[in-house]
Amino acid sequence: MVFKHRKDLLGLAELNRAEIESIINTAVPMKDILTRDIKKVPALRGKVVCTVFYENSTRTRTSFELAGKYLSADTVNLAVSTSSVQKGESLKDTIKTIEVMGTDVMVMRHSMSGAPHYVARNTKMRVINAGDGFHAHPTQGLLDMYSIREKKGTLDGLKVVILGDIQHSRVARSNIAGLSKFGCEVRVVGPSTLMPADIENMGAKRFYNIEEALDGADVINVLRLQLERQKKGLFPSVPEYAENFGLNRKRLSLAKKDVLVLHPGPMNRGVEVASDVADSAFSVINEQVTNGVAIRMALLYLMIGGASE
């Protein structure tokens, strides 16, 4: 059992292959619940899940909230902005408050890498990292892997391209951490100014030419381009980015015939991905969202379901 000896889920790097498989396997029956007429099972009755988001999010927070509700947990959401951290209550005090109200699992999003690790050290609650800075987004990594396995039947040995701003992407890091445990050939491609140092040491192949990277790909995971990076001088313009690194029909044809296109959302249509690619039969972007709920149900179930010790 995955979480018998593990209090928190902070990243995928620390999980082994069997643990990842067990989470994905648990997500399969959870997805069945989602498609039922009455989407509710009593698995987590009497349990409390609190989502604490120090950074904006629509799908991840809603996904966790629904995952908890479908399993009959009580879910609450604490909306906080990073600015209130700086001038108001310390993170430690906020977390203590949530803990003493009786919360079992805290789902946390934070703009600063390592914030969930700090929280996990300072609370008895179980902590799920819902994205921290550039560091990790383990549930996104898991739902991407689930979505790929669902379509391809396996993860082993696939060629997976991660396209875009690798430097600032926790999605990229969690994908590399997870997929590399399944012998995938993970290729990262994007402008050199958005490529982090020594990324090869994480087990990824580095490309600066999108055509070369896409050659024979089984999966393309397109990252969201944060437009404010342009103001920091990290790329000259959005049109030049789209021209050189946007995924369009022509480039898609370089990949395998049955290639899958993923995107963690929200999309900049016409920038990192052309609309006719995002809406094509190759795209699993909407299914990723559904699978995200299933993965989060699986996690909550594995962490706080069943008899407590």
Next chain:
Amino acid sequence: MSILIKGGRIIDPANNIDMIGDILITDGLIDKVAASLTAKEAEVFDAQGLVVCPGFIDMHVHLREPGFEYKETIATGMRAAAVGGFTTVCCMPNTDPVCDNRAVATFVAETARRNKLINVHPIGCITKGQKGQEITEMFALAEAGCVAVSDDGLPVMNAEVMRRALEYSSMIGMPVIAHSEDNRLAEEGQMHEGYYSTLYGLKGIPAVAEEAMVARDILLTEMTAGRLHIAHLSTGGSLHLVREAKSRGIRVSCEITPHHISLTDQALADYDTNFKVNPPLRSQQDVKALIQGLCDGTVDCMATDHAPHELEAKDCEFNLASFGISGLETAIPVTIEYLVKTGLVNISQVVKAWTAGPARVLGLDRGTLTPGKAADITIIDIEATKTVNSELFESKGKNTPYQDMTLQGWPVATLVDGRIVAEKGRIV
């Protein structure tokens, strides 16, 4: 009033001494050093099995007073230094107000003098308000007791200002201590840029942020008559630049810290803010290069960059935490554990880096056991092991990355002007 230190291993690098012997101290001065001495009236300190060195000098500490007394005071910092085995410290001027004028420098020097305990020399600012724009009244600062100028914590980004500072300070003979960091290249950085910053998702501070400024300041020193000292040098590239400059006769010196020779960027895996320091902990290769530099003499001295902080400054998200390590009370065991015990550096080179090395950089008349000189002495038990417990620190700053680590080689007595000021971890 005499003290006879008997039977210790005397290591006095400035005089090329490494022998078992005795030291007689009379009226606060070194009287005699010989294989065997007797003195009827003298109080005897049994140093058998211990290493007896000139008093250790830490030319880079932050005592935080005035302005940040909740982090450290001159008094608590001096106690930390004494217990840590230091007889002289030089304190950086980034206080509030900053030490950019005679009044603040006098306040620091006088406060320290009243506390007695150990020697404290203030370092004045290079520029008024540490703003990097106008150079300070360096003659006045020197008169008030400053031994160097530095805008430590902040680089002097304007090369013209740095040029003038090097020229002007040369009239006084004070070195300019550079905090070498291009603050655009380092902007928002949290740790060394490399594989681990990629893995941990933290904004990197590239080695070149330091090296570009080291290179610039070496060139400015070459064209002026100035003397440049690089504070907390942390990369192999910087060391290479200093080595090359020295070979061309340019008047540049540098210091390295105990944390930069003992810890690497990998240590940030748990986002423990006690490892957050600037310059950041670098790569394993950099650590190797710094140790090599110590062996071949490129590195002039070691210094702690003692940077005490209150609990709240470190008990928070990594990005929000203050930079700095409270280093005075672990410096000696860290250097012995990582340099001497490992066999990487011989002990007399390590002692030199803490004594004659900094004395030479600053022109201090200390750092040796030459008869007639002030009897500042540090006595170390290089076999003793102890587990670091910051709760027991004299420093207000409990921010140490070495907490709960067992280290070998602890100071057992600190003598200033012939008086025992600290013994076995306690102020006397």
